[in-house]
Amino acid sequence: MAGRWLVTGGAGYIGAHTVRALRARGDTVVVLDDLSAGFVERVDDDVPLVRASTLDEDAVTAALTGHRLDGVLHFAARKSVPESVAQPLYYWRENVEGLRAVLSACARADVERFVYSSSAAVYGATTGAAVTEDAPCEPVNPYGTTKLVGEWLLADVHRATGLRYVALRYFNVAGAHDARLADRGRENLVPIALAAVARGDAPTVFGADYDTPDGSCVRDFVHVDDLADAHVAATALLDGPCAETFNVGVGRGYSVLEVMATVARVAGRPVDPVIADRRPGDPAAVVADVTRIRERLGWTALHDLDDIVTSAWEARVTPSASGS
Numbered sequence: 001m002a003g004r005w006l007v008t009g010g011a012g013y014i015g016a017h018t019v020r021a022l023r024a025r026g027d028t029v030v031v032l033d034d035l036s037a038g039f040v041e042r043v044d045d046d047v048p049l050v051r052a053s054t055l056d057e058d059a060v061t062a063a064l065t066g067h068r069l070d071g072v073l074h075f076a077a078r079k080s081v082p083e084s085v086a087q088p089l090y091y092w093r094e095n096v097e098g099l100r101a102v103l104s105a106c107a108r109a110d111v112e113r114f115v116y117s118s119s120a121a122v123y124g125a126t127t128g129a130a131v132t133e134d135a136p137c138e139p140v141n142p143y144g145t146t147k148l149v150g151e152w153l154l155a156d157v158h159r160a161t162g163l164r165y166v167a168l169r170y171f172n173v174a175g176a177h178d179a180r181l182a183d184r185g186r187e188n189l190v191p192i193a194l195a196a197v198a199r200g201d202a203p204t205v206f207g208a209d210y211d212t213p214d215g216s217c218v219r220d221f222v223h224v225d226d227l228a229d230a231h232v233a234a235t236a237l238l239d240g241p242c243a244e245t246f247n248v249g250v251g252r253g254y255s256v257l258e259v260m261a262t263v264a265r266v267a268g269r270p271v272d273p274v275i276a277d278r279r280p281g282d283p284a285a286v287v288a289d290v291t292r293i294r295e296r297l298g299w300t301a302l303h304d305l306d307d308i309v310t311s312a313w314e315a316r317v318t319p320s321a322s323g324s
């Protein structure tokens with residue numbers, strides 16, 4: 001059934017890609033975004049944009065009732081690990097209090113379908129083996145803590161009111177559908193490495209002495225278009241009672257050095273990275289077990305690392321000081 005969705009953070013990188021995928025299915029979308037990190041150019045002219053913070057419960061309620069919406073995809077949040085370490089109170093307000101306010105608005109507007117952006121950061125330092133959704137959650141930074149508390153809040157509300165929800169734990173998201181929707185931030189490996197190579201600078205590898213095949217960290221890189229499709233697939237579960245959590249990754253790890261080699265190939269330029277010290281807080285390997293999402297949703301990633309880096313290279317835009 002085509003839905004009528006409020007997409008919070010719909011002017012952000014992942015939110016805007018998901019708006020595109022929902023509309024391609026024929027769903028109706030209203031975006032709520034305070035544009036603190038999002039960009040108005042990412043919102044199509046024929047999509048209503050409510051310029052408000054998720055902390056403004058009355059504005060969220062009015063958007064839900066005014067547009068007769070029946071579900072929420074909640075992307076609006078802060079997502080920088082180092083920033084969360086420096087400013088935990090800010091992260092608890094934006095990510096936890098923001099979610100609480102949106103859920104409260106849902107209760108007031110009788111909206112009972114909810115998709116939540118969670119993160120592999122909820123697991124903390126994993127053993128390196130592919131991690132299932134039942135693995136212990138022991139986040140190692142405030143960003144991960146706020147995402148995990150959000151999952152607990154959803155579970156509590158589900159038990160109390162029957163709220164139907166799906167929580168998606170994203171692994172390392174990269175790539176772009178096109179330049180307009182692309183990630184404009186410089187917070188993650190792929191955009192940082194591509195920007196360095198475009199400038200003619202050597203990218204940096206944080207640590208080549210890990211207990212991994214080539215010594216650099218291993219991550220599970222998922223294309224943002226695949227992630228957007230996972231959200232569309234997840235909405236189907238909300239037609240009935242639902243309280244589920246899924247990893248969203250490819251199920252295969254690539255090392256930072258493998259990413260550098262892919263960047264060199266895609267950019268057609270030699271890349272000779274600088275090997276630097278380990279970055280504090282980095283687990284050696286984080287890879288998703290994707291059995292559950294494949295079996296329950298029939299979703300599987302279609303794009304590999306080559307597609308991810310190629311799409312990000314083709315869509316690269318002028319670096320901005322902030323934004324995502």
Ligand SMILES: O=c1ccn([C@@H]2O[C@H](COP(=O)(O)OP(=O)(O)O[C@H]3O[C@H](CO)[C@H](O)[C@H](O)[C@H]3O)[C@@H](O)[C@H]2O)c(=O)[nH]1
Pocket residue numbers: 079080081119120121170171172187188189190192193203204205206207217218219256279282286
């Ligand atoms: O210039 C760089 C940038 C990053 N890295 C390395 O590349 C890997 C990936 O780093 P990112 O910062 O791109 O991503 P993280 O794995 O640290 O974190 C990402 O994935 C997490 C979940 O696993 C959270 O979702 C988080 O928000 C998201 O940024 C790390 O080993 C990092 O040290 C480099 O070597 N050089």
